[in-house]
Amino acid sequence: MSGILLWWLLIVIAVAIVMALIRYVRRRALIKDRLSEARRCDGCGYNLTGITVPRCPECGVVIGFTKTFEQLGIDEAQVRRHVQARREDAATDSRTDGDDC
Ligand SMILES: [Zn+2]
Numbered sequence: 001m002s003g004i005l006l007w008w009l010l011i012v013i014a015v016a017i018v019m020a021l022i023r024y025v026r027r028r029a030l031i032k033d034r035l036s037e038a039r040r041c042d043g044c045g046y047n048l049t050g051i052t053v054p055r056c057p058e059c060g061v062v063i064g065f066t067k068t069f070e071q072l073g074i075d076e077a078q079v080r081r082h083v084q085a086r087r088e089d090a091a092t093d094s095r096t097d098g099d100d101c
Pocket residue numbers: 041042043044045046056057058059060061
């Protein structure tokens with residue numbers, strides 16, 4: 001009787017280990033897929049997730065172009081001011097949206 005119980009216990013442990021391995025492999029594949037979907041710089045391939053200004057921090061290329069702000073004749077400080085102003089507008093809008101209720 002205890003022999004059968006021991007076999008069942010081994011089978012349950014083996015199934016649990018296999019399920020944990022399958023879950024681990026699936027999770028790694030999901031993470032890899034998400035990382036490969038991340039926006040990358042056209043110039044150098046740098047991961048652009050979380051950037052605040054449309055410029056690659058690694059090589060300086062403007063997002064969507066193959067040139068820098070300087071090469072395009074655009075003042076980067078002006079772009080930063082524009083981005084900051086849009087953020088402040090969005091923050092103001094989100095605060096006023098809650099006042100309507
Ligand atoms: Zn780059």
